[in-house]
Amino acid sequence: MSPLKRLYKFLFLFLSIFSGFPAMAASLEEMAGQMILVGFQGDSLDASGVAAVRADIAAGRIGGVMYLRNNVRSLDVVRQMNSAFLEATRGLAPLIALDQEGGSIERLTEAVGFREIASAERMAATQSPEQARQAYSSMALDLAALNFNLNLGPVVDLNLNPDNPIIARYGRSFGADATRVSQYATSFISAHRAAGVLTALKHFPGHGSSRADSHKGFVDITRYWQPEELLPYRNLIGAGMVDMVMSAHLYHEQFAGSSGAQLPASLSPNWITGVLRSQLGYNGVVISDDMEMGAIRQQFSFEDSIVLAVRAGTDILLFSNTARYRRGLPAEIVDVLVRTARADPEFQARIEESYARIVALKSRLDR
Numbered sequence: 001m002s003p004l005k006r007l008y009k010f011l012f013l014f015l016s017i018f019s020g021f022p023a024m025a026a027s028l029e030e031m032a033g034q035m036i037l038v039g040f041q042g043d044s045l046d047a048s049g050v051a052a053v054r055a056d057i058a059a060g061r062i063g064g065v066m067y068l069r070n071n072v073r074s075l076d077v078v079r080q081m082n083s084a085f086l087e088a089t090r091g092l093a094p095l096i097a098l099d100q101e102g103g104s105i106e107r108l109t110e111a112v113g114f115r116e117i118a119s120a121e122r123m124a125a126t127q128s129p130e131q132a133r134q135a136y137s138s139m140a141l142d143l144a145a146l147n148f149n150l151n152l153g154p155v156v157d158l159n160l161n162p163d164n165p166i167i168a169r170y171g172r173s174f175g176a177d178a179t180r181v182s183q184y185a186t187s188f189i190s191a192h193r194a195a196g197v198l199t200a201l202k203h204f205p206g207h208g209s210s211r212a213d214s215h216k217g218f219v220d221i222t223r224y225w226q227p228e229e230l231l232p233y234r235n236l237i238g239a240g241m242v243d244m245v246m247s248a249h250l251y252h253e254q255f256a257g258s259s260g261a262q263l264p265a266s267l268s269p270n271w272i273t274g275v276l277r278s279q280l281g282y283n284g285v286v287i288s289d290d291m292e293m294g295a296i297r298q299q300f301s302f303e304d305s306i307v308l309a310v311r312a313g314t315d316i317l318l319f320s321n322t323a324r325y326r327r328g329l330p331a332e333i334v335d336v337l338v339r340t341a342r343a344d345p346e347f348q349a350r351i352e353e354s355y356a357r358i359v360a361l362k363s364r365l366d367r
Contacts (some may be wrong), residue, residue: 030091030346031355032337034063035310036330038318043073045080052327054088061330063358064095064150066318069107075114075146082147085234092362095198095316097150100143104170108146115142120184121171129183136191144195149365152200152246154188156181157208157231161224166213172230173208178231184234189241198361200287203248204276205230205255205265211312214249214295217274218262222253230280237282243361244285247272247314249295263312264295267305272313285357292323306336311347315354 026034026301030152038056041049049293058060072078078090098107103119109115117123117139123132143151158181166276167173174184185201192199208227212219236242247266255270256263265271276282288309296305311319321329 008076011243014290016341021033024184026091026355028338028341029334030060030352031351032334033059033061033330034092034342034358035316035337035351035354036062036142036333037064037066037097037318038062038315038330039066039068039322040071041321041325043071044077045084049325049327050081050084050147051197052173054084056269056330057088057094058083060091061334062318063092064097065147066152066320067096067098068149068320069109070324072107072109072365074111075108076356078108079146081101085303086147091151092359095362096148097152098143098148099152100139100148101153101155101172102139105172108127110141115139117357119171121159123183124174124180129187132184133187133191136188137194140195140197143192144197150200150244151192152202154185155203156185156199156201156203156236157203157206157228160207160209160229161211164208164210166210167208176208178228181284182232182235183288185198186239186241187234189243193243196365198243198365200244200246201233201236202246203250203289204245204286205248205250205252207248207250210250214289214354215293217294217298218249219264219295220252222240223330225250225252230275231278233282234280237280242282242284244287244316245276245282246287246289246318247276249293252351259351262299263308264299266291266296266314267308267312277313277354278301283357285315285354285361287315288318290318290320292320302332303336306333307340309349310337310350310354313350315357 040053052066085094100106102117108114117135144229155172157173159166159168159176162168174181209224210219210221249264249266251262251264272286291305298356341351
């Protein structure tokens with residue numbers, strides 16, 4: 001047994017004894033379920049899509065749920081739905097996530113009574129890091145009051161292309177300087193941690209220099225990506241300020257591997273295992289960007305994308321469930337994971353590694 005696998009076996013035992021979480025008792029299906037975070041349909045307690053999520057949580061088919069703007073009818077209803085999701089828990093509490101970056105990338109808005117804050121670009125231009133922390137603290141406390149426990153931010157992409165269609169266009173970057181980006185990201189993260197809300201750095205290895213939008217299709221960053229785009233990750237990992245890293249669907253020919261496939265970072269072991277884990281020293285949870293984005297759906301089959309992502313080192317697979325909504329999507333993903341694991345011991349070991357990381361992360365949440 002390799003030293004890394006021995007470490008994970010020890011972590012399983014430690015968590016099962018001391019954390020109160022069912023690390024050793026989990027079945028393969030339950031471990032696979034924890035690797036799934038899905039979007040849903042519905043904006044009320046009695047919506048069929050909300051009932052399906054509650055059932056999936058209770059059955060251990062999913063490890064988390066993600067809100068989009070169409071799930072938000074009112075703040076009171078959001079609080080009720082989140083309470084219902086938590087009450088459905090039979091084991092590990094679900095991650096209840098949303099994108100609430102500030103500016104135009106927000107799921108909760110003034111229209112439903114939520115206090116909006118400035119975009120990252122404007123925050124860095126008008127506020128000191130300490131002032132930014134205060135603003136993010138207010139937002140994080142408001143999220144926690146609604147029972148959210150994961151905010152999919154901050155964006156640590158460097159603003160290297162002013163014509164970037166998905167980062168610069170929406171003011172999502174704190175700037176072009178890695179040190180400055182790291183400082184404001186720290187403000188974002190520390191404010192959320194104080195409120196009991198986890199965060200996720202995005203979009204690894206860097207979307208700020210790209211010329212295209214991975215939501216819409218294949219994005220090749222080979223000619224544009226710069227090594228300095230890794231610096232915020234290095235800085236924040238070294239400072240112990242990372243709860244989770246989101247991998248992006250970005251292709252770079254030098255990190256695609258020898259198979260001949262044009263693997264984006266989210267499916268590339270060279271990026272996740274080779275760069276993020278080995279070079280940058282990160283051993284926490286990696287979550288994919290939405291696996292239904294054009295950069296994935298147009299290039300890879302449903303099953304291949306899941307298997308490749310997990311083999312690459314991804315721990316949580318995010319599916320918005322918007323490309324072709326179906327209530328049974330979590331069961332379909334679990335089936336792929338379990339079938340592959342039963343045929344391949346190495347793949348099962350990867351699921352066990354991911355489960356250990358997820359359990360360790362969730363042990364930090366108040367229950």
